[in-house]
Amino acid sequence: MDDGEGRAVEARTWASDKVEVRPCGSGQALFAAADIAAGERLLALAPVFVSAIGRYTIQIDGERHQAGTDEADDFMNHSCEPSARLDFETLEVLALRPIAAGELVTFNYLSSEWDMAEPFACECGSSGCMGTIRGFRHLDRDQRRALVHLASPYLRGRLEDT
Numbered sequence: 001m002d003d004g005e006g007r008a009v010e011a012r013t014w015a016s017d018k019v020e021v022r023p024c025g026s027g028q029a030l031f032a033a034a035d036i037a038a039g040e041r042l043l044a045l046a047p048v049f050v051s052a053i054g055r056y057t058i059q060i061d062g063e064r065h066q067a068g069t070d071e072a073d074d075f076m077n078h079s080c081e082p083s084a085r086l087d088f089e090t091l092e093v094l095a096l097r098p099i100a101a102g103e104l105v106t107f108n109y110l111s112s113e114w115d116m117a118e119p120f121a122c123e124c125g126s127s128g129c130m131g132t133i134r135g136f137r138h139l140d141r142d143q144r145r146a147l148v149h150l151a152s153p154y155l156r157g158r159l160e161d162t
């Protein structure tokens, strides 16, 4: 990217000062650093895209995966009952509900990923936990419909695909 006058501009993820990456288990995760209201903008993802999925990519549509840029969004954990969601048009991460200081900021990877690079066993503990998180492709019709309010326009378009 450049600034229109030929100078290189590094695309960066913007993060609210109400969130921060902290140690969590054996790694790091994104936490609320202050009380957050429902609907607050928490992140704006760097508009950097790759065509291949990876551990830190976020699928936007059939061709584009937001790249891992080693910034706050790379540390957002999955939850089947997430505290935040991604707006796929603006690439903004928004609080789904009030989030208390010290709580994890999570989103549902199944709302973006058709087929994940690295499936994993979810330990979110929610009553609606989907167990092994492998991607929207692997959900049955009822599970897909339960997620449709969070799912990307791309995944909504594939709701009935096998």
Ligand SMILES: [Zn+2]
Pocket (backbone or CB within 6 Å): 079, 080, 081, 122, 123, 124, 125, 126, 128, 129, 130, 131
């Ligand atoms: Zn879960």
